Amino acid sequence: MTSIKYYWEDFTPDWQFESAPRVLTSDEIMAFAREYDPQSYHVDEEAAKSSPFGGLIASGWQTCGVAMRLMCDGYLLQTSCIGSPGLDELRWFKPVRPGDALRLHSTVIEQTPSQKDPTRGTVKFRWDVLNQKNEVVCTMTGRQHYRRRTPAQAQNTTT
Numbered sequence: 001m002t003s004i005k006y007y008w009e010d011f012t013p014d015w016q017f018e019s020a021p022r023v024l025t026s027d028e029i030m031a032f033a034r035e036y037d038p039q040s041y042h043v044d045e046e047a048a049k050s051s052p053f054g055g056l057i058a059s060g061w062q063t064c065g066v067a068m069r070l071m072c073d074g075y076l077l078q079t080s081c082i083g084s085p086g087l088d089e090l091r092w093f094k095p096v097r098p099g100d101a102l103r104l105h106s107t108v109i110e111q112t113p114s115q116k117d118p119t120r121g122t123v124k125f126r127w128d129v130l131n132q133k134n135e136v137v138c139t140m141t142g143r144q145h146y147r148r149r150t151p152a153q154a155q156n157t158t159t
Contacts, residue, residue, distance in 0.1 A: 005078040008121035008146035015108040019070040021101035032062040057095035063138045067129045070104035080147035087142040094137040101132040118152035
């Protein structure tokens, strides 16, 4: 188990991270698609040629999975993250093709202390997946819950 390097306090607005690239091969694209998204333009190179994409492309869900792996390898496994309530937005802008080198760019949008639990807080992120041409192929916004390094002090309301 990796030790905790980042807590809620570390994810201030405008904090950023960019991962190393991860290249997807046609074999990886087809293997993922056969298991999870067996549409012809993901699993069959010949059929994909006559699709609107003009060739084999990765499933958008695979792109999201690659983004998650890049996030975990880059910083998430070193954090006090205790889960996520989900995504607010997910968009796919460009197809991912064999040989594309994907990188994850993470940016903190906001940091909110928990109103119920002084030992934790929530961070809202924007995650962009970029290809080797620096084109955004996918973007997500969502929140993650983190433990705080130092629990918030209770407010003294007596006068």
